[in-house]
Amino acid sequence: MDQKKLQRAAAAKAFIAALDQSGGSTPKALAAYGVEKSEYSTDQEMFDKVHEMRTRIIKSPAFTSEHILGAILFENTMERTIDGELTADYLWNKKAILPFLKVDKGLADLSNGVQLMKPISGLDELLQRAVKRNIFGTKMRSVIKETNPSGIKEIVRQQFEIGKQIAAAGLVPIIEPEVDIHSQNRAESEKFLKDEILNQTAQLHSDTKIMLKLSIPVVDNFYSDLITGQPNIIRVVALSGGFSRKDANEKLARNHGLIASFSRALAEGLSVRQSDEEFNACLAASIKSIYNASIT
Template sequence: MGNRNTEQLNLMQFGKGFIAALDQSGGSTPKALSQYGVEENQYSNDEEMYTLVHEMRTRIIKSPAFDSQYILGAILFENTMDRKIDGQWTADYLWEKKHIIPFLKVDKGLADLANGVQLMKPISGLNELLDRAVDRNIFGTKMRSVVKEANPKGIRDVVAQQFEIGKQIFSKGLIPIIEPEVDIYSPDKEKSEEILKEEIQKQLHLLDKEVKVMLKLSIPTVSDFYKDLISDPHVVRVVALSGGYSREEANQKLSQNHGLIASFSRALSEGLTAGQSDEDFNAELKETIKGIYLASIT
């Protein structure tokens, strides 16, 4: 790890702020664009769609509201990593111009529901992608699976898969964000979280001393339920997803969890539209960012 990585690791571990998740991709892109006020009749193929998405993300990243005083890191998806902002690769722009740490979403989506969970689909070409991420000065990665019900075997499989790939990612010099999301609408969410925490603790216990990971979890039903994970020596930071809560509700729940910080995507872009003037866009984004920040520093 070079100096830059050490600086970023310290910032990620001890900095005040949250992570902006700018990584909706694939199937969720039309929806993200539609919420931003860009309808499907405004592009005719994937290339045009991704160009429009990049314009939206560039507008967010370049906004004066998108400030390292509040934001520690940003999660990109592959297409964003491979594009530029003002002639610089997105990850370099984030770090050099904004002092915000770049992460890359690496999973290829979810497998079908089995044992009450959705594992990750196989990640083909992961090694090459990780090598490219290192070349592009990415600090860490993110990968998501989903727990729908309190099925001990399913949850064990989810956590085992996450940690197995996480170790591969760490071996490349990147910090993996392990994300076993518990569906916020699950009728046995609290029970799922109990099993999940136990499985995560087992996996953390098995890691070699030097291995570091981050965790991205749904905001727990019982406040401060993840405090043991937050203080675990292997864990750089525990971040929370908004998971379908409105921003107001997500912030309110997050603020009851000490040391847990946000990594919101939909709740971050709520209220932003393509048609807004820069002044309105920046004002809206600033309010949003401040609210998420305040909930994160409790």
């Protein structure tokens, strides 16, 4: 593991941009950007459109390492180029921004109040490619819908089991057991979740480094004991979870040491029809507001 990159991941005053919309969520992301389904007819054309959007974000003068720690990419994006360089190389070489890769294949059906990850076929091969493509870390998401202790235990166990496989390949896994912000008894779910994360973290080898991506908690600073005092956990980041950028920023700012890893909230207000000046100004304002909420 590159110690310079590891140190940046652990200590930089910045946040992570989630640019990893995959097949299922891409049409919604494109529609929010102003690209309608009528403007593409195949998956290839759809992914071309979303890569154009991601490239515009990444190349923007507002998208710099001063505010951005890392960017999470979709597998399709990892294999594409920006100005002749593979996306991960462009991010690090031109922007000093760490590249992460989404590795999960989506969610299984609801069971025991949670949605586990679907089996990740070909994970070893994907991790080998990620290492060759100079990816720093990975991200994988599962979702807690109900306060079900056995379901929450299973979701964390699955995340850590795969996380150890990812770490063994030389990458830093972002473990993301999201608690649905619309679920009932969310604070109780977060309590069971934290206890199980601490239990699994205690079983990690001292050399294994992980990151966590969690919903912004109901109780401010609830995850402070994960943010500090856990040598295996180098960073805890937060998803916006469906909150507007304004609401997500307000909640995030009350949680000291927790930094953003926003997707929809980051791209809110961006449009394919904006001039470059308008686009860059809108993105700069979004980045600055998320940054300010992340450094509290």
